[in-house]
Amino acid sequence: MTENTERNLTPAVTSEAGKIQDHFDLFQTDPYQDLFEYKRQFEGAHSKEKVAEVAEWTKSWDYREKNFDREALTINPAKACQPLGALFVAAGFEGTLPYSHGSQGCVAYFRTHLTRNFKEPFQAVSSSMTEDAAVFGGLNNMVDGLANSYTLYKPKMIALCTTCMAEVIGDDLGAYIQTSKNKGSIPEDFPVPFAHTPSFVGSHITGYDNMLKGILSCLTKDKKQETTNGKYNFNLGFDPYIGNIRELKRILQLFDLDYTILSDNADSFDSPNTGEFQMYNGLTTLEDAADSINGEGTFFFQKYTTPKTQEWIGKEWGQETYNFRPFGIKGTDEFLSKLSEISGKPVPQELVEERGRAVDAMTDSQAWIHGKRVALYGDPDHVFGLVNFLLELGAEPVHILVTNTNEAFEAELQAVLDASPYGQNSTIWGKKDLWHMRSLMFTEPVDLLIGNSYGKYLWRDTKTPLVRIGYPIFDRHHMHRYETLGYKGALNLHNWIINTILDELDRQTIIPAKTDISFDLIR
């Protein structure tokens, strides 16, 4: 037993303004460090030597093999569940209240998660089902829930998805909504698109697809005209960079194209502070969404997020769908060429100049990124755009990890990697998680990691600098307000990547009289 005798148990409280010690400083002081040491004896902790030995082993090839032998256990996955994507896409439509049918805790989680990323309010309701609903079904909850949310929040549309509880007990959404209408909860003609979004199928991108299809099929019903409306529809998928929607609109305006963004949630996740809270900020009007069936065609930027919607549009609307990835230089080139083709106008000079500036910037910094080994993870389409850009820069995407992967995606990406000299050392790790990534990064180290905030644990453990690109980003502010799309977006991606590399070089060379030989003023 270690006794308390030597410890300072009443360290003073600093009251001087600007010097108050919070968790960053306080727990590094001796009295608290001593407290931790003293407490350890009660913890039944393993010896420090043992912990160090096992920590070392977790970095080994032996550990990696055992780690990759896992069949049942998932650790730190890079995917969320369906309703998150369903709520995200619903928020882009005018006056739309996302509604989750099932247990109520799920909605608290979705709202929290989205709010933490965007630092914006996110409003959604639940039918708050409990044990009795598990036995008898959630009909009464839906009847009451729709009536209450319609009366209280005065939405123009309620977009309804499900939690796994409602899915397991098999609630019949279509029938329940109709019954609610019959009982007068909501008017007969009030739109309540719905989607089944069980968490045990797919991931948040699947939920996005299901809800988008649900909304479009509800709103476009019986709206098909003889002639087209001359507009093109655009969908960005589960893209957390709201700057991308704004950038896309700017580009389309430069081409003088008439368009409808299918789910314009830019203001839902980035609304101005006017001193008044506005509950609904979705910018796609219900009228435009309903008329999207009469468009000339629909563009998608996330092919693997939206397979069902695309198939359905092709079949039911008889409309052309186009898949583009306007991320990086060539991806944007292809997209703009297509816009030029459909608009019959040359690519505007303004965009040509932006291209020149982005390429200029990439050329200026290329020496610092060329040949750098990169690990990255995220959703299929997100990762695809980043890989394209890295290859353009001459960086080598070594470990490409996608938890919510699929075969078609892997084949398409593999072909891109095979065709590039910088993709020869790449491996696509489908269905793997961030604990697999940890092993990969210890056994086959890289220079840079690109991922969301959860990547910071990999940064801490492997000391690989992290560029935060993805969702969620909880520990850096305002990243989502920027664009990653188009040439301007390429410049942002480039800036984040290059300056992370340069920051890291400074961190590595900051010890006076030791490493600061290379602590260069000019790089």
Added chain:
Amino acid sequence: MTTVDQNKELIKEVLDAYPEKAAKRRSKHLGVREEEKSDCGVKSNKKSVPGVMTTRGCAYAGAKGVVWGPVKDMIHISHGPVGCGYYSWSGRRNYYVGTTGVDTFGTMQFTSDFQERDIVFGGDKKLKKLIDELEILFPLSQGTTIESECPVGLIGDDIEAVARQKAEETKKPVVPVRCEGFRGVSQSLGHHIANDTVRDWVLPKADEYRKLPEGFESSPYDVNIIGDYNIGGDAWPSRMLLEAIGLRVISQFSGDGSFNETVMTPLAKLNLIHCYRSMNYICRHMEEKYGIGWLEYNFFGPTQIAKSLRKIAAQFDETIQANAEKVIAEYQKDMDAIVEQYRPRLEGKTVMMMVGGLRPRHVIPAFEDLGMKVIGTGYEFGHNDDYKRTADYVKEGTIIYDDVSGHEFEEFAKQLNPDLIAAGIKEKYVFQKMALPFRQMHSWDYSGPYHGYHGFAVFARDMDLAINNPTWSLIENPWAAK
């Protein structure tokens, strides 16, 4: 009109927006504190109204996120589909000391990531295999808890049988926690369920599992800290204060706690409980089973810290009582300096709170130490006994709201126009868009600690920087029509 009458009137107006049935249900949860009444006049711990935005979570959140999650050297499996574990991953800032992924696992997410076939064929086999894989990859883990998500309880899996089998094979505790999200009306039942698993699956084997510190001898001063989740490090200044008055803290359950500390708890002479709501169950059990008394305390703000230290010391001998007086006196000067610095900047400012656990009442005196007034408060998932306790803390006319809806909270705030709102992340940006200063009271808005004397300094600083923040004055644009 008195404040009581005015606020009663306000409640009526706010209820007008609901359909009749919902208005009737909600009316029971809104009230005004009247001095002559013994409680706050509101019903609580009832189902939330469907379709009305509640801030509540679920039983899983209470069991995994609150009670078990902070036990740092065990692996807590989110058993079911991927989402629950994903959204609650690293969300609560339960600080701990340890090598994550080696001997501690607090900021990791472990899930059985249910697929459709697991729903159809059941997940028990997968769970067994999963625990085997944990043993291979995390040999230093001190045990496992299985937090079941909604589908598990609906498909009839027998996680208890798996737990028994695996505990035997691994010689480590494996605790099945039936905290499916549809159970109960909020996270509160999850706390209770988690407490019950400690009672049923852990404490009966405490002697077998316990590793005593070398040369450990029982002392009359041994206490447990119960229900401090160490958010932003809260439990550490609390522990230090208890040690400073001569007590020996042999267990923290569960903030920065270890499994061994959980099984140390029966050796204590007294349970000191901070969050009554989430941990009273296990305290009551230990009182019954082991004769260990329990005492609620409040370490928010110097007034309550002094009061609590005296109350705790009164359970022990004169030496401890003298120590408590000494410690209180020693910090008086520091606390005076804090109050002197911040009180003039905060005097008379009004606050509306809405949080979970103990905070809707416990934090009130800390605000009052700074000259601030709490004009509204309520719990996400409180029970009647919480509101009874709250009656001692709030002043006449304080508006009380249980499981407040977004609509109610916003309308109350518009009418009462407080200088600060103290609630959770889902509310934060709603009110900031309304140009109302806000602090998160679940996560301390990424600050903390707020407990103890060290915590009060941080609390005072944070309330000041929220209210006296210059960006509030920029919100109105110079061209807005007046």
